[in-house]
Amino acid sequence: xxxxxxxxxxxxxxxxxxxxxxxxxxxxxxxxxxxxxxxxxxxxxxxxxxxxxxxxxxxxxxxxxxxxxxxxxxxxxxxxxxxxxxxxxxxxxxxxxxxxxxxxxxxxxx
Amino acid sequence: xxxxxxxxxxxxxxxxxxxxxxxxxxxxxxxxxxxxxxxxxxxxxxxxxxxxxxxxxxxxxxxxxxxxxxxxxxxxxxxxxxxxxxxxxxxxxxxxxxxxxxxxxxxxxx
DNA sequence: GTTAGTACCTTGCTTTATGTAGTAGTGTGT
DNA sequence: ACACACTACTACATAAAGCAAGGTACTAAC
Numbered sequence: 351x352x353x354x355x356x357x358x359x360x361x362x363x364x365x366x367x368x369x370x371x372x373x374x375x376x377x378x379x380x381x382x383x384x385x386x387x388x389x390x391x392x393x394x395x396x397x398x399x400x401x402x403x404x405x406x407x408x409x410x411x412x413x414x415x416x417x418x419x420x421x422x423x424x425x426x427x428x429x430x431x432x433x434x435x436x437x438x439x440x441x442x443x444x445x446x447x448x449x450x451x452x453x454x455x456x457x458x459x460x
Numbered sequence: 461x462x463x464x465x466x467x468x469x470x471x472x473x474x475x476x477x478x479x480x481x482x483x484x485x486x487x488x489x490x491x492x493x494x495x496x497x498x499x500x501x502x503x504x505x506x507x508x509x510x511x512x513x514x515x516x517x518x519x520x521x522x523x524x525x526x527x528x529x530x531x532x533x534x535x536x537x538x539x540x541x542x543x544x545x546x547x548x549x550x551x552x553x554x555x556x557x558x559x560x561x562x563x564x565x566x567x568x569x570x
Numbered sequence: 571g572t573t574a575g576t577a578c579c580t581t582g583c584t585t586t587a588t589g590t591a592g593t594a595g596t597g598t599g600t
Numbered sequence: 601a602c603a604c605a606c607t608a609c610t611a612c613a614t615a616a617a618g619c620a621a622g623g624t625a626c627t628a629a630c
Contacts, residue, residue, distance in 0.1 A: 463589090466587080467586080499589050523597090525596075527594090527596050
């Protein structure tokens with residue numbers, strides 16, 4: 351899969367998933383990778399960034415069969431950012447679709 | 461507009477536009493920029509790359525009011541690459557849409 | 571005690587695309 | 601002569617994102 355496509359998109363994927371239910375990093379890797387491959391080395395720095403920017407808060411819970419999980423919960427600012435990124439993405443992907451389809455059927459070729 | 465989103469996408473935009481009718485560089489900048497901002501410094505190296513990789517050929521035509529235009533025409537390989545990139549893009553953007561919508565409605569949160 | 575799965579984290583590499591700014595030349599209009 | 605729109609091109613700087621690889625640590629299974 352084209353790595354370039356992912357640039358900037360994983361941010362909004364993470365925010366979108368966490369927005370619908372608190373998640374821990376390891377879980378996010380598994381869940382998102384079902385659709386778009388993502389590595390731990392990508393997720394953890396991202397989550398730290400989000401936390402530094404005030405988009406999410408964390409809390410720990412015990413895990414049966416492993417070290418404690420660090421759950422991430424979106425803040426209000428995080429939700430706002432998620433909405434904004436999704437809007438940008440939607441606009442962008444529509445623009446691309448316009449370009450790759452709107453040229454069908456010929457043009458005056460001035 | 462999120463610069464990161466563009467990564468890797470402009471390739472397929474250029475190929476898609478040229479596929480539907482021969483274009484020259486300056487024209488591509490104008491046309492694509494109607495939807496997604498793109499600079500000359502991005503287009504020309506891209507076109508050169510495509511030519512080097514055998515995805516397009518060029519021919520010159522005179523212009524009314526300016527230097528001659530260098531038109532780009534896709535080769536068969538170029539068309540194949542365009543089809544492939546569009547398929548990849550379509551798959552990718554669908555995956556993103558799945559992620560940002562499929563998490564609505566809650567989950568067991570195990 | 572060794573392997574494997576869960577879970578967290580960091581460093582540094584690679585990529586590689588995109589944009590800025592500048593060069594150069596043509597034709598039109600004033 | 602000068603400015604401006606059209607057209608092509610390039611060198612360098614910017615940007616930052618994502619990944620590979622390595623490290624720590626707990627639990628369970630053999």
